[in-house]
Amino acid sequence: MMPRPPPHNDFSLKEMKPHLGSRKMTGDKRSTYDLVEPMQYLYVRVVRARDLPCKDATGSCDPYAEVRLGNYKATMRHFENNSYPEWNQVCAYSRDSIQATMLEVSVKDKDMIQDDFLGRVLFDITDVLKRVPPDSPLAPQWYRLEDRNGNKLRCELMLAVWWGTQADEAFPDAWHSDAAAVSGRSKVYVSPKLWYLRVNVIEARDLIPNDRTRFPEVLVKAVLGHQALRTKISMSKSTNPMWNEDLMFVAAEPFDEHLILSVEDRVAPDKVEVLGICAIPLQYVDLRLDHHAIKTRWFDLEKHVMIDGVKQEVKLASKIHMRVCLEGGYHVDHESPDYSSDHRPTAKELWKNSVGVLEVGILSAHGLSPMKKKDGRETTDAYCVAKYGAKWARTRTIIDSLMPKWNEQYTWEVFDPCTVITIGVFDNCLLQGERDSRIGKIRIRLSTLETNRVYSHSYPLLVLHPSGVKKMGEVHLGVRFTCSSLLNMMGMYSQPLLPKMHYIHPLTVAQLDSMRNHATQIVSMRLSQAEPPLRKEVVEFMLDKGSHVWSIRRSKANFYRIMGALGGLITVGKWFDEICNWKNPWTTVLIHILFVILVIYPQMILPLIFLRLFCDGSLCYIWRPKNPPHMDTRISFADNALPDELDEEFDTFPTSRPADIIRMRYDRLRSISGRIQTVLGDLATWCERLQSLLSWRDPRATGLFVNFCLIAAIILFVTPLKLWYF
Structure with missing residues (x-):
């Protein structure tokens, strides 16, 4: 028996009241960390060292720095044969996790067997807290290193120690005691800039097939990175074929790849013969920002032949006529359209x-x-x-x-x-x-x-x-x-x-x-x-990759979304049927009286409709949602899906069923149903957008629509009916 799903309340949003950072104003700039709780950190910046002694028998020094605070230890990279190393790295220790009272910054000489100790600098944490106010990093300064007995040495280490918060500029690049090493640092990434590449293959001229006793069946294959597209076989079975087909690719900056086009002759169902190849660098392709046509160009075709066992390129008289451009007027979508x-x-x-x-x-x-x-x-x-x-x-x-x-x-x-x-x-x-x-x-x-x-x-x-x-x-x-x-x-x-x-x-x-x-x-x-x-x-x-794969749960959810959005029209239809059948005589009589009034005064129809919409939108303002929306498991049918439906949804694509016939039919059903599912989802989205005009889910859109209804009702009320037809 399937376990009973948890109640819906467990999946609801909970409003919190954390102690957020206070908003600080500096000119026109606000504090960049006023939406999070302030956290105290002990920052240690190790900049460089100088005059380090040579401990090895070879007279070389391979120094590295080590920051130790209680059980936490951060080791910085070592330099080979360098007495004046420069690290410029920052360590951050959360105040809540600090249990030690002494901070030790030491310099050691890396060795094959045992590293040599070169010197250290000790800090009392309580003294640092007293003399350095939060968010005020001190400028790095030189400290004389001392040996384990406290004797001052000649070598020096430049560093800075201060108390700060996550608003400190050193926070993103610092090594954190409560976080993983390099792989766990905070980071901001930028997606590559994507373009649509349109290749309009028009025609080719003077192709030279190997077998001239037959009519060539010519097509063009275009390859860009891992993308490969083909045109249809030209209807003109000659050495001057024509296509006039568009091939669309996705290209990313910087344009390091080449567009490779090959003109091929299909000599057998599973065999093609390359008649010519053309490579086009994308950095030289024209950019198009609107719908104006791009000039066409003729490109030379080349052919690869083996000469003395070496592949060489041979220029041909053959040419291909194309229109190639990078489309800048489109939005290149790489995420789910519903959550763009x-x-x-x-x-x-x-x-x-x-x-x-x-x-x-x-x-x-x-x-x-x-x-x-x-x-x-x-x-x-x-x-x-x-x-x-x-x-x-x-x-x-x-x-x-x-x-x-x-x-x-x-x-x-x-x-x-x-x-x-x-x-x-x-x-x-x-x-x-x-x-x-x-x-x-x-x-x-x-x-x-x-x-x-x-x-x-x-x-x-x-x-x-x-x-x-x-x-x-x-x-x-x-x-x-x-x-x-x-x-x-x-x-x-x-x-x-x-x-x-x-x-x-x-x-x-x-x-x-x-x-x-x-x-x-x-x-x-x-x-x-x-x-x-x-x-x-x-x-x-x-990015929701694979969300288009067929799922009976998603299809049922989309169907009921459409039914919910059209619920108002269905209710009106049922109400009209009750009036026609005199289910409630008083309501039927009043509706007939209203119908007679509207027949006598037809100019009241549109004003009353817009006035009704304005009243409904105004009343919905009282019950508008206070919190942002979140996933509703009832709408998505995630909480009551049957085991067989979930097994189908989590099945691999292609299916893992053993029978070949079942696999073929099953994959075909999922492919066709996936398209139907997409259409149902788009229809449901548009229906919900119309329904949301009065729901105050989007306060700006509802406000504009409600005021438009009021203005339209007033204008249509005072405008004579004859002017409508004019």
Whole structure:
């Protein structure tokens, strides 16, 4: 028997009242850490050393610095044969975890057997706290090293010790005592700039097939990185074939790759013959910002032949006629369309001014589920990743804690309020050589936030497992959306969601799905190559890769979303049927009287409709939601899905069923149903957008619509009916 899912209240938001940092104003700038709890840190900056003695028999000195505070020890890199090393590294110790009273900074000489001690500097923690006010780092100064007996030596060490908070500029790059090493530092990443590459293959001239006794069946294959597309076989079976087909790719800056085009002749069903190859560097491709046509160009084709066992290129008289351009007027989507964090076109020249600033304080997490075993006990090394637009922010990894405290704050520019920020929590498994485990993620839609208000809530981390939905813990966030221009923000509601090129020259659904998958691969590959890396499985989880795969649970949820959005029309239909059948005679009589009045005075129809909408929207203001929305397990059918449905959803693609016939039919059903599911989801989204005009979920959009209804009702009320037809 399946375990009964927990009650819905366990998955609800909880409003918190943490002791956030006070807002400090310095001119027009506010404190960058006023959405998190202030945390005290002891900072130790080791800059350089000089006049270090040589302890080795060879007369060389390979020094390194070591900072020790109680049980915490930080070792900095060593220099070979250098008596004047320079480290310029910072260590940070949380005040809550400090149990020692003495801080020791020592310099040692690295040796094969045993490292030699060169000298040290000792600090009394209580003296540092008295003489250095918080958030006021001292300038580094020289300290004479002393031996273990306290005798002063000739060599010196430049360092600085001070008390500060996470607002200190040294915080992001510091080594933290409560965090993992290099792989656990906080880091800000930027996604690569993505472009659509359009290749319009028009025709080819003077092709030379090897077998001239047959009509060639010519096609063009285009390859860009891991993307490969082909045209259809030309209908003109000649050496001058024509296609006039568009091939769309995703390219990322910097443009290091080449577009490789090969003209091929299909001589057999499973055999092709290359008639010519052309390589085009992307940095020389034209940029297009609007719908104006790009000039066509003829490109020379080359052929690879073997001469004395060496592959050489031979220029041919053959040419290919194409129109190649990088599209800057489109938005390259690499995340789920329902939770997009950016709608701007690629070209920066087409961007509009920002409408505000989004600030997110990642405070802490509570009750995290243990994700692995370490030394025979269950634990978690948790870190957070926040993604909005092209900017990714990663907190430091708090090791061995189910209740980590990060208290880190990040800021994003907002260009469209109808966007979503995604925040995920992960377990760092890099040291174990495994994939980082996903703990959960949440999403916050900016249009549901009131401007200049601080939201402090604890969000449940929900993950769907084959056994059902499971709560993996809670993450505590502080969020503020600040509006910089109310006029620009209101103007965004009158603009289309996507850039105009998506409507002038729309792309097909198949093209968008394919290019979204390629864009996700490019972003995950680039971010996984950063230092420290943002691993591929983390990026794919944040971008919802694989969300298009068929699931009966998602399809049922989308169906009931549509039914819920159309519930008002269904209710009106049932009410009209009751009137026609005289279920309530008094109501039927009153409706007939109203109908006669509207027939006599038809100019009252539209004013009454808009007045009714205005009244409904005004009444809904009283019951408007006070907290930002969060995942509802009832809407997504995650809490009552059947075991067979979950088994199908978590099945591999292709299916792992043993029978070949079942596998073929099953995969075909999932592929077709996936498209139907996408259409149902889009229809449900549009229905919910219309329904939300009166719900005050987006206070700005509802306010505009309600006032429009009032003004329209007044204008139509005072305007004679004859002017309507005019």
